[in-house]
Amino acid sequence: MEIVSVTVDGFRNLAGTLQPRPGLNVLWGNNGQGKTNWLEVMYLLATTKSFRTHQPQDFIAFGASAAHLRAEVRRRSIPVTLDLHLEAGRKTLLVNGKRVSLGDYLGQLVVFAYGREALDVVCGEPGERRRFLDRGVLSLKPAYLQALSDYNRVLKQKNALLRAVAEQADRRTWLASLEAWDTQLVTLGAELHIERARYAECLDARLTRQLFGAEQITIRYRSSVADGLPATAEAFQSAMLEQLARRRPAELAAGHALVGPHRDDLAILMDGRDVARFGSAGQQRSALLALTLGQLALYRERCAEPPVFLLDDLDAELDAGRIATLLDYLQDKAQTFVTTTKPGLVNGPAHRQQLHAGRFVYPAKDAEDGQMFDTPLLETESPPCDLSHH
The missing domain is CATH 3.40.50.300 (P-loop containing nucleotide triphosphate hydrolases)
Structure with a gap:
């Protein structure tokens, strides 16, 4: 290219x-x-x-x-x-x-970009790291955009419903509608979880070459729903359904969704320690550069073009x-x-x-x-x- x-x-x-x-x-x-x-x-x-x-x-x-x-x-x-x-x-x-x-x-x-604006991937909020993963998945699989868009649309609808329910004295009439949105979130959330987890695993495997220094950069996808479980749709859906049932009162009280891959994160580690918390400014920049070069290598390998x-x-x-x-x-x-x-x-x-x-x-x-x-x-x-x- x-x-x-x-x-x-x-x-x-x-x-x-x-x-x-x-x-x-x-x-x-x-x-x-x-x-x-x-x-x-x-x-x-x-x-x-x-x-x-x-x-x-x-x-x-x-x-x-x-x-x-x-x-x-x-x-x-x-x-x-x-x-x-x-x-x-x-x-x-x-x-x-x-x-x-x-x-x-x-x-x-x-394109893959490195610059100080991108340091939020390392030091910023979890949403920046989720977007980093989503951009990586999209570079290899543009069709992923549909699942991501659908999930965000359904999440927005559920949050609107939860806010409306919070103002009602009798919430029982709204439960069927909430369950319908949850069913869609579980199905779409499984696709997001699997694609992100697989991408993070493949990217981690390409971070072994260290250009600068002896520190070892590693990453791990942190699922808020199915952390430690096999990256399968069945395992994710079962775990998310259980959490949705358990946290329904908390979601109603909060007025927004508390369960799903929209709350996931990516651990970025240097020699096993969180680089955002324990790394110097130079180490944080090195970690970001390692991630960006890893994305570049993964794209070249999968798509057979630079x-x-x-x-x-x-x-x-x-x-x-x-x-x-x-x-x-x-x-x-x-x-x-x-x-x-x-x-x-x-x-x-x-x-x-x-x-x-x-x-x-x-x-x-x-x-x-x-x-x-x-x-x-x-x-x-x-x-x-x-x-x-x-």
């Missing part, structure tokens, strides 16, 4: 087209010039989500009513065009010029020795995009592209040593591309 070009219009401060090459691509420039914005565009085109905000209006350029993103992708030598049209409250998805559903869109471009790897703020996250080790490891494993204010930190072959005010500069010049990089890209003042007719 390879990104051939990315074109933007109306997105933050960006304008023009990014034309990367296979292998390592270095986006460099001073702070505030749009380096991370370009990574965000690629992440959005792959996942339809931003790794920085949940509000579409936050990344639509000032004065614009919408943003247009387009990627030309090559998958197993087959060209694919992806278009993402963003407006406040609405996203339009196109593959090869045809409007498609989210389920048909996901999987056309697969994904795209995004690494934001290279020199702030890693020292020079670790940068060299990481980039050497990534050779031939993924098309890689890194951002930095110091391009001289990247040794060896790379396609370096300088940014100023969201636009690519030609010719690019290393501000540190005056070296001129051969980057036949856009002129500094190239106008935004109009994709509105798509």
Whole structure:
């Protein structure tokens, strides 16, 4: 899998087209010039989500009513065009010029991203780790989106019913409706539990190679329903039904669902200890990088093609020795995009592209040593591309 070009219009401060090459691509420039914005565009085109905000209006350029993103992708030598049209409250998805559903869109471009925004996977709330697992499952099995969407829809309906029941003096008339929602949650929850548990197990098996230091990173899926039980639908459903019956009074009192995989977590351990509680900031970043590289390796193995790897703020996250080790490891494993204010930190072959005010500069010049990089890209003042007719 390879990104051939990315074109933007109306997105933050960006304008023009990014034309990367296979292998390592270095986006460099001073702070505030749009380096991370370009990574965000690629992440959005792959996942339809931003790794920085949940509000579409936050990344639509000032004065614009919408943003247009387009990627030309090559998958197993087959060209694919992806278009993402963003407006406040609405996203339009196109593959090869045809409007498609989210389920048909996901999987056309697969990216894995590492940066400080993703540290919530290690240090944040359990919901961040559940989303990490779900994104991993979706990269291998886009059809998983349907089960995930159905589970969240049913959970929302049950929570609404529990809130309504809490206001009623006689709750017996509502029990049949609650049991109907529970039946659906048990069936859908079993699918989420099995897919997450299997993905975590497969990912853990690919975390054995340590790039940095001697610490051993391991992960384990923590099910709130069936922890320690076989990862089968029968075992999960039996356990969840028992917990639902036992915790019905607590759910009625709380006014929301207390049982199900929406309360699960992922244990991330370094030498057997919770890295969020006991690890240093550097160890937490190393753990996140190990998880991300493990996802990359698992995808390559299962899908027989390399994904795209995004690494934001290279020199702030890693020292020079670790940068060299990481980039050497990534050779031939993924098309890689890194951002930095110091391009001289990247040794060896790379396609370096300088940014100023969201636009690519030609010719690019290393501000540190005056070296001129051969980057036949856009002129500094190239106008935004109009994709509105798509």
